[in-house]
Amino acid sequence: MSELTIRVQHAAGLHARPLAEFVKTAKRFQSALSVENLTLHKGPADGKSPLSLMLLTVLNGQDVRIVAQGPDSAEALRALQDLINSNFEQNAVGVA
Numbered sequence: 001m002s003e004l005t006i007r008v009q010h011a012a013g014l015h016a017r018p019l020a021e022f023v024k025t026a027k028r029f030q031s032a033l034s035v036e037n038l039t040l041h042k043g044p045a046d047g048k049s050p051l052s053l054m055l056l057t058v059l060n061g062q063d064v065r066i067v068a069q070g071p072d073s074a075e076a077l078r079a080l081q082d083l084i085n086s087n088f089e090q091n092a093v094g095v096a
Contacts, residue, residue, distance in 0.1 A: 004066045006085075021083060043056050
């Protein structure tokens with residue numbers, strides 16, 4: 001099991017296009033992913049489920065914890081960290 005705590009800095013938070021990019025990236029990996037909104041104390045939610053992630057209500061400037069369990073957990077967390085750090089710019093993240 002691996003985990004990452006990171007601040008979401010996108011103006012829309014984890015909503016609409018950023019959320020879709022997050023799920024698209026998460027689904028590339030075998031590992032199970034769960035996400036918690038640490039700021040609002042919501043979750044965990046399935047990191048591969050758009051509806052579950054929407055219910056976390058992650059806004060700009062809020063902290064999330066992502067937990068990965070599985071054979072490619074480190075790679076999954078690295079890809080999601082890169083995505084969030086790039087402000088959800090898909091072409092800034094390498095596609096596997």
